[in-house]
Amino acid sequence: MDFDLNEEQQAVLAAVGQLLAQRAGAERAIELAKKAEYDGELEAALSKSGFLDVALDVEMGFLEAVLVTEAVSAAAGVVSIGAQLLVAPGLTRRNLPGPVAVTRLGHRGPVRFGAHARTLLLDAGDEARLIELDPSKAEPVRSNFGYPMGRIEIDPIAGESLGPGSGATLRNWWRLAIAAEAVGSMGSALDVTVAYVKQRHQFGRAIGSFQAIQHRLAQCAVLREATRWMVYEAAYKGAPADATATAAAYATKAADQIFAETHQLTGAMGFTREHDLHVWSMRLQALRLEAGGIYGHQRAAAQARWLGR
Amino acid sequence: MEFEWSQEDREFRRELQEFLDENLPGNWDQISKDGPGSDAQAEFASEFCPKLAQKGWLTQNWPREYGGRDATPWRHAILGEEMWKRGEPRSSQYMNVNWVGPTIMRYGSEEQKAAFLPPISEGRATWCQGFSEPEAGSDLVSLRTLALRDGDDYLINGSKIWTSYCNYAQHCFLVVRTDPNSKRHRGISVLLVPMDTPGIEIREIPSLVGERYFFEVFLSDVRVPISSRLGPENEGWEVVTYSLAFERVGAPRYARAALTLDELAKLAEERGLLEDPTVLEKLGEARALCEASRLLTYRVIDLRAHDSPPTADTNVARVAGTMAERAVSELAFEIFGPEALEYGHSAEAHYRLAMTAGVAVGTTEVNLNLIASRFLELPKE
Ligand SMILES: Cc1cc2nc3c(=O)[nH]c(=O)nc-3n(C[C@H](O)[C@H](O)[C@H](O)COP(=O)(O)OP(=O)(O)OC[C@H]3O[C@@H](n4cnc5c(N)ncnc54)[C@H](O)[C@@H]3O)c2cc1C
Numbered sequence: 002m003d004f005d006l007n008e009e010q011q012a013v014l015a016a017v018g019q020l021l022a023q024r025a026g027a028e029r030a031i032e033l034a035k036k037a038e039y040d041g042e043l044e045a046a047l048s049k050s051g052f053l054d055v056a057l058d059v060e061m062g063f064l065e066a067v068l069v070t071e072a073v074s075a076a077a078g079v080v081s082i083g084a085q086l087l088v089a090p091g092l093t094r095r096n097l098p099g100p101v102a103v104t105r106l107g108h109r110g111p112v113r114f115g116a117h118a119r120t121l122l123l124d125a126g127d128e129a130r131l132i133e134l135d136p137s138k139a140e141p142v143r144s145n146f147g148y149p150m151g152r153i154e155i156d157p158i159a160g161e162s163l164g165p166g167s168g169a170t171l172r173n174w175w176r177l178a179i180a181a182e183a184v185g186s187m188g189s190a191l192d193v194t195v196a197y198v199k200q201r202h203q204f205g206r207a208i209g210s211f212q213a214i215q216h217r218l219a220q221c222a223v224l225r226e227a228t229r230w231m232v233y234e235a236a237y238k239g240a241p242a243d244a245t246a247t248a249a250a251y252a253t254k255a256a257d258q259i260f261a262e263t264h265q266l267t268g269a270m271g272f273t274r275e276h277d278l279h280v281w282s283m284r285l286q287a288l289r290l291e292a293g294g295i296y297g298h299q300r301a302a303a304q305a306r307w308l309g310r
Numbered sequence: 311m312e313f314e315w316s317q318e319d320r321e322f323r324r325e326l327q328e329f330l331d332e333n334l335p336g337n338w339d340q341i342s343k344d345g346p347g348s349d350a351q352a353e354f355a356s357e358f359c360p361k362l363a364q365k366g367w368l369t370q371n372w373p374r375e376y377g378g379r380d381a382t383p384w385r386h387a388i389l390g391e392e393m394w395k396r397g398e399p400r401s402s403q404y405m406n407v408n409w410v411g412p413t414i415m416r417y418g419s420e421e422q423k424a425a426f427l428p429p430i431s432e433g434r435a436t437w438c439q440g441f442s443e444p445e446a447g448s449d450l451v452s453l454r455t456l457a458l459r460d461g462d463d464y465l466i467n468g469s470k471i472w473t474s475y476c477n478y479a480q481h482c483f484l485v486v487r488t489d490p491n492s493k494r495h496r497g498i499s500v501l502l503v504p505m506d507t508p509g510i511e512i513r514e515i516p517s518l519v520g521e522r523y524f525f526e527v528f529l530s531d532v533r534v535p536i537s538s539r540l541g542p543e544n545e546g547w548e549v550v551t552y553s554l555a556f557e558r559v560g561a562p563r564y565a566r567a568a569l570t571l572d573e574l575a576k577l578a579e580e581r582g583l584l585e586d587p588t589v590l591e592k593l594g595e596a597r598a599l600c601e602a603s604r605l606l607t608y609r610v611i612d613l614r615a616h617d618s619p620p621t622a623d624t625n626v627a628r629v630a631g632t633m634a635e636r637a638v639s640e641l642a643f644e645i646f647g648p649e650a651l652e653y654g655h656s657a658e659a660h661y662r663l664a665m666t667a668g669v670a671v672g673t674t675e676v677n678l679n680l681i682a683s684r685f686l687e688l689p690k691e
Contacts, residue, residue, distance in 0.1 A: 002312060002313065002314070002315065002316075002319075002384055002608060002611075002612060002615075003311060003312040003612065003615075004311060004608065004609055004612035004613075005311065005612070005616065006311060007311070010311065064311055195686050195687075195688070198688065199687075199688065199689060206689075207689045209688040209689055210688065210689040210690060210691050211691070212679070212682075212691060214688075215678065215679065215682035215683075215686075215688050216675065216678040216679075216682065218682065218686055218688065219629075219677075219678040219679075219681035219682045219685070219686065220629070220678065222626065222681055222685055222686055223606075223626050223629045223630050223633075223681070226606060226609075226623075226626050227602035227603075227605060227606055227630055228602075230602075230605035230606065230608075230609060231598075231601060231602060231605060233311055233313070234313040234605060237311060237312070237313040237314070238313065244601075246594070247594070247597055247598045247601050248598075250594050250595060250597075250598040251598040251599070251601070251602055254595070254598070296587070296591050298594070299590070299591040299592075299593075299594030299595045299598070300587060300590040300591055300594055301594070302593075302594035302595075302597050302598060303575070303584075303590040303591070303593040303594035303597065304590065306572075306575070306593075306594075306597055307572075307575040307576070307579065307584070307593070308579075308584065
């Protein structure tokens, strides 16, 4: 057991942090959101510096991949980072052309990155399918929830089957990706809220000095810390069904609570596009609804633990 | 980062489990039903702990010079998990090895170390914790029990409350005020007091928690030598906080909660309840809370393994532990229904321990206060 980042991991984080400081951030996310654009430039920069290859790199692996995923999410990067860094290499053992969208048969409503994706990973039940998409035929969908979205017409026999049983593998990695992205978003949502309550004064004092507020943020901090470690452990173990479902169940529940609390504690300002909170908070809700949502993850966690499926 | 037990650690856990299978009697469920403070369990521990010590397991994470084996804190965590899973066969001695011993190691004089550490590591010491007072609960620094110098002695007057296990304890880790004109954190000292010193009287407070859990300790003109002080005079608050950092994650409650949850799931399956998606969801949710608690506790152990000073991670872990306990014990009620109302029923026994998680060893609110100030650096009220 060792919970410290090793030197390699620290170096990866420092390097990706530097890149993100230049090319990502709330301001850029807000700019791109105006036209529901995808950040192709950021994806290209991440790719050029090798960050999209960390999962399959012989020197690194999925632990480094979740760290990068978390960092990109924390910097509000508008790229399909979890799908590219975790789901694609975890499922297919290769890097797939991005943007990558993930969805499942029977899904209704828009799909994250669905208007831009060149690759679709489909949870078709027992099997997973890898489908090439033509972005020029995409159907963008307007959404408030922090990511560019699109509707995808699902053809259950399109593309290539990844073999019997691959559906379960896809679900495991998908859950890990959701939880890893949630860690980054909840961390930043919480950080901007903590900064806000320290600076906002009412009744002659910083609102962050009220215990009613402190306790709720402290609860959120517990949720964030726990989610992080659950994600790291699940990644370290190679995304087994129980650890990933448990991490996703916890992460999505935490996401929902952190959404509610951060918006409550930032008052009206938190609902504006002027304040950065929405960049991360709205994403939390998008993540929380994906892949079966909180209850689906909870059932999966119980089934993996006690029913062996 | 590495989330895996070493080969040796796994081997140790297996050996320990075998040892427990062999050494816990067939009627252990009966013996342990009233909690670690009960007469039956305390008696059992007086035989059992020396056996653990002979195996070299009771204080293996201690340095060799104090009767340990220089093992990592992880080893001690494994011991704690396996003990809690079985209802703590060490009875009150878990406190000795978790925090009394380490605090004496850190602040004790050579004489104190020589006098107190060997009995602990040999499994024949019993201690109690004299912190809380009627007027000093969460606000521990408002404690009033006074120890005034009188020649080469301290003369102690006052009272302590909620003092678990004091009926069996040979010694009390007693927090007192040594400067009568002091306030708050200043003027506090720690005394290591033999419980058979004249002037000490105890009275049991009947409780819902278990047999012989709560006591009041009355101290009237209790005389102890100045050499029984642990650490500096009037600066004992530092000693207290040091001990609390060890205590707060001492009992791995998640291990028992997770085990109870496994038993619940098995029972739910036998009763056909796993067909019900709501039951599955509740089980999955509780499982996630147990895992969260386990990992956050591991984080604290990891910091200790790296010799880092105590941080608010301890409080974070504690809050998560209480959430897990609550989820599991409530679910046990839901699944068993009114069966759980019978004293000694597994759901009832779990609930009895679990319901105190948010109060004992510092309340949830106090932990949240500390997370807010130390972790989030929010301004004071
Ligand atoms: C099972 C059990 C075993 C124990 N064993 C021992 C023992 O062996 N030795 C020992 O010394 N003590 C022991 N205790 C006592 C324990 O440490 C105290 O119960 C605990 O510190 C809380 O103090 P209190 O009970 O006086 O509650 P109070 O401090 O009166 O608190 C009551 C409520 O008010 C809240 N509150 C208090 N202050 C604040 C604040 N600043 N902000 C917000 N909320 C606040 C609390 O969180 C709590 O919800 C034990 C307790 C239990 C339950």
